[in-house]
Amino acid sequence: MAGAGVAVIGLGYVGLPLAARAVECGLTVIGVDVSRVVVDGLRAGRSHVEDVSDAQVQRMLDQGFRPLLTDDDAPTAEVHVICVPTPLGADGGPDLTAVRSAGAWIARKLKPGALVILESTSYPGTTEDVLLPILQESGLQGGRDFHLAFSPERIDPGRSTHSYRTVPKVVGGLTPACRDAAVAFYSPLVDTVITTRGLREAEMAKLLENTYRHINIALVNEMARFCDLLDIDIWDAIDAAATKPFGFQRFEPGPGVGGHCIPIDPQYLGHYVQERTGEQFRFVHLAQEINAAMPDYVVSRVERMLQERGRSLNTARVLLLGVTYKADVADDRETPARPIAALLTECGAQVLVHDPLLPEWSPPDLEVTPVAIDAIGDCDVAVLLQAHRTFDLPVIAEAVPVLLDTRGVLPRTSAGVERL
Numbered sequence: 001m002a003g004a005g006v007a008v009i010g011l012g013y014v015g016l017p018l019a020a021r022a023v024e025c026g027l028t029v030i031g032v033d034v035s036r037v038v039v040d041g042l043r044a045g046r047s048h049v050e051d052v053s054d055a056q057v058q059r060m061l062d063q064g065f066r067p068l069l070t071d072d073d074a075p076t077a078e079v080h081v082i083c084v085p086t087p088l089g090a091d092g093g094p095d096l097t098a099v100r101s102a103g104a105w106i107a108r109k110l111k112p113g114a115l116v117i118l119e120s121t122s123y124p125g126t127t128e129d130v131l132l133p134i135l136q137e138s139g140l141q142g143g144r145d146f147h148l149a150f151s152p153e154r155i156d157p158g159r160s161t162h163s164y165r166t167v168p169k170v171v172g173g174l175t176p177a178c179r180d181a182a183v184a185f186y187s188p189l190v191d192t193v194i195t196t197r198g199l200r201e202a203e204m205a206k207l208l209e210n211t212y213r214h215i216n217i218a219l220v221n222e223m224a225r226f227c228d229l230l231d232i233d234i235w236d237a238i239d240a241a242a243t244k245p246f247g248f249q250r251f252e253p254g255p256g257v258g259g260h261c262i263p264i265d266p267q268y269l270g271h272y273v274q275e276r277t278g279e280q281f282r283f284v285h286l287a288q289e290i291n292a293a294m295p296d297y298v299v300s301r302v303e304r305m306l307q308e309r310g311r312s313l314n315t316a317r318v319l320l321l322g323v324t325y326k327a328d329v330a331d332d333r334e335t336p337a338r339p340i341a342a343l344l345t346e347c348g349a350q351v352l353v354h355d356p357l358l359p360e361w362s363p364p365d366l367e368v369t370p371v372a373i374d375a376i377g378d379c380d381v382a383v384l385l386q387a388h389r390t391f392d393l394p395v396i397a398e399a400v401p402v403l404l405d406t407r408g409v410l411p412r413t414s415a416g417v418e419r420l
């Protein structure tokens with residue numbers, strides 16, 4: 001079988017856009033995944049990732065892109081990029097099972113002179129301490145026989161203001177030659193490549209970015225709670241503060257953090273710091289505590305809105321609008337809609353959900369009823385959790401009796417609307 005230029009291992013939100021960009025730049029690309037659903041879909045020209053269209057997948061296939069299962073007979077590649085998930089394990093610590101098995105897959109095929117890059121987010125030391133020994137089971141030595149680098153992925157699914165090309169790529173290598181090999185790989189794909197002193201600095205850069213978001217979201221979430229008690233409009237204060245041309249970045253309160261980065265990556269870092277130094281990363285713990293309490297807070301606000309109208313939560317029909325973890329992305333991983341729905345049910349409320357991106361959303365462990373847009377008025381209170389672009393918000397606000405706007409997107413003056 002002829003060799004491939006690039007093998008992308010893990011074809012999800014990170015791997016598929018990378019594969020698409022590499023094909024666009026004229027590279028020969030294979031994509032490898034453990035999921036038959038993913039591979040069969042791509043082979044049939046279907047994308048499961050919003051940032052890559054079906055038409056793009058078809059163009060990729062036309063240009064030689066080959067989606068393969070890990071069990072398939074794959075050609076050897078010059079560059080291997082690992083984009084597999086790095087979730088939390090049952091103990092709340094890092095679960096690197098997928099990184100390990102992707103490494104073992106590569107080790108079976110590794111050829112002298114090849115480049116291996118880890119893009120999955122993990123704690124500092126993962127590339128050198130976990131991945132390198134697995135790759136060296138090939139009999140080849142990293143830094144001498146093959147290059148090894150870490151390059152964190154920084155995509156933001158659903159964001160249209162940046163493309164793969166315009167987001168600078170950070171690269172750290174096991175050796176300077178490894179770093180240079182990775183820079184040479186990414187240079188045609190992106191406008192800017194930034195290098196770090198080593199692997200650990202590149203790994204830490206990604207965790208710093210996401211921990212920074214996590215902590216600043218916690219800051220405004222906590223402020224939103226006491227601003228409500230002090231009768232201060234937090235949204236107005238944020239609008240005013242955001243006019244400062246330097247020294248301030250806008251973050252907004254919300255119903256809780258979701259997805260597979262913000263709630264998880266800082267935990268990787270906290271776990272690593274504790275394990276290696278015995279110290280607690282206190283900021284991470286505090287931010288985690290504050291953000292994790294937001295679903296409870298949302299439910300308490302719903303209860304208060306009902307009580308003000310002479311209703312009680314245990315007989316109410318509560319509609320959740322937007323159940324994905326972020327706006328305009330059909331992804332419900334770690335979505336705050338889950339704990340909110342569970343808490344409402346625990347309180348005796350009947351939970352209705354409406355989300356055009358996940359119209360049938362009804363996880364088996366939750367008691368929720370999906371409703372169509374023309375049935376949203378049949379509730380006692382609605383909670384806007386995600387402001388999808390496709391929502392006609394003024395029409396929605398008009399259709400429901402009262403609405404808690406957790407995203408601060410509806411005008412303050414709308415009748416029956418309260419902001420978080």
Ligand SMILES: NC(=O)c1ccc[n+]([C@@H]2O[C@H](COP(=O)([O-])OP(=O)(O)OC[C@H]3O[C@@H](n4cnc5c(N)ncnc54)[C@H](O)[C@@H]3O)[C@@H](O)[C@H]2O)c1
Nearest residue numbers: 010011012013014033034035083084086098101120121153
């Ligand atoms: N999604 C984001 O916004 C984002 C942004 C930056 C970084 N990251 C990080 O990138 C990594 C991947 O995230 P994602 O969102 O693309 O995940 P994803 O779940 O969308 O995709 C991962 C893919 O890897 C496949 N896979 C799992 N184990 C495998 C294995 N052993 N071999 C081959 N394929 C395997 C899965 O079937 C899946 O298709 C994670 O570490 C994540 O934290 C994600």
